[in-house]
Amino acid sequence: MRPPLEGLFLHLVRSGFPLSVRDYEDALAALRLGHGTLTRERLHRLCETLWAHSDEERIHLARLFRDLPRPTPEAIRAMTHMRQPEESGPPAAAGTERAKPAGETRQEPAPAPVVEFAAAAEAGGIGLPQAAIPPGLLQPHVLTPRPAVGLRQMIVTWRRFRLARRSGPKVQLDIAATIAEKCRCGTLTEPVLVAERSNLARLLVLFDASPSMAPWRGTGAVVADSLGRSQLGHAAIHYFDNDPAEGLFESARLMRPQSLRDVARQHPACALLVIGDAGAARGRSDRERIRSTRTFAELARDAGWWPIAWLNPMPRPRWAGSSAARIAAIPGIAMFEFTEDGLILAVDHLRGKGRH
Known part of the structure; x- marks a missing residue:
């Protein structure tokens, strides 16, 4: 069994x-x-x-x-392994009823009340029809907000972005160099030490906090939390309202504005990841927005923010006919869907391993 x-x-x-x-x-x-x-x-x-x-x-x-x-x-x-219970006493003959004990009376079920109306007006109105839905079609719905990518998966993906370099004090033993020094001098006065390898990758995230991104507003908090646990050499997040070329903000409520020049001075030489719908949420094409985004890509490259990856929470079929399709075609911008697979592809692009 x-x-x-x-x-x-x-x-x-x-x-x-x-x-x-x-x-x-x-x-x-x-x-x-x-x-x-x-x-x-x-x-x-x-x-x-x-x-x-x-x-x-x-x-x-x-x-x-x-x-x-x-x-x-x-x-x-x-x-x-249970046995079928045996009936006590001889079986009753077909068509006969069990003898009732003395004084026992059989209770008839009470008839259900029936209410009839001669017309609909007497019933106080016409009842609403009820749809006959098979039980198999009834499924629970998830009504709690969820991020596009979970916190754990986001942290794991950030850790793919590595730029290992030796930096800091020399505290790690270099075995090969120590053996070579011993062979060269015959005696070893002190071991050869080198600095430890650390992740020097730098990442700047720009998150669209405009009203069109309201369904993914909770995702911004998850992104900010995950960056603090990413073990990157440098990680920061700023926010913008539809168009990053118009200025950046320190908070998701679009408070404490900063110019691109000030942000570039605070976070130089970073890979840039932009998260926003790029106009796909409303489904229309805005020439001014496309032109401004192209200008922003040039300013970002001059500021040392390179390469540039863009995560769009809208599905790829929804990009067609909107500004997102034109922005995705701008040279230097690689746009991906904001899913677990899309996030991995975006990070690989920032690492220089992508095939976009």
Whole structure:
């Protein structure tokens, strides 16, 4: 006989759930303690608590429990090795009823009240029709805001951006140079030390905080948080309102404005990552915006912000016919969708490894 929950666990692993053997053992231990037993709903709640860590995983698990057929009584008896209860006394003959004890009266079910109306006016109005929706079409909706890319994935992707150089005090032993010095002099007076390697990659992020980016406003906070944990040599984020050429701001509320020259003086020689819809959210093409963005790309290159990658949270098919399609074609700007894969491609472009 297969262990409990083995089939469900293996199916979830094949579906992409990040589960390990320890997660399965935790579920078995909880079952031994009496959690998730007796009812199907309690088992569902236990599996959701231990194995589902995101809204998508909870929806997938709920769909499995909804679509999984309930076991028949025969299957339950076969799995639990329970015998079918034997009936006490001789079976009653067909067409006969069990004898009632003295004094017992049979209670008839009360008839349901029926209310009839001669006309719709007497009913106080016409009732609203109810749509007959199959249970399989009912799915929960995720109403909580979510970033375009999760915090953990964003931190991991930033750490792909590395420019390893030796800098700082000489504290690391250079074995090859020490052996060479020993062979050359015959005696070793002191080991050869070199500076440790550190990540000197520099990144500047410009985030569009205009009203058209309102659905992704929470993503800006996630980006700022992830940059602080990125282990980059230098990382900073500034904000702009639709057009970065018109000026930058220190906060997402577009307060404390700064000129491009001042920001370039604070963050010189950085790779530049711009995050914004580039006009794709409203779906129209603005010639002035395209011209201004082309001017900004030239100013950014003169300021030492190079290369330039652009992350657009709108899907690529929505770029057509808007300013985003023209901005993506500007020489020196590589535009990607703001997804996990798009973020990796953008970072690879900043590393000089992209094929855009």
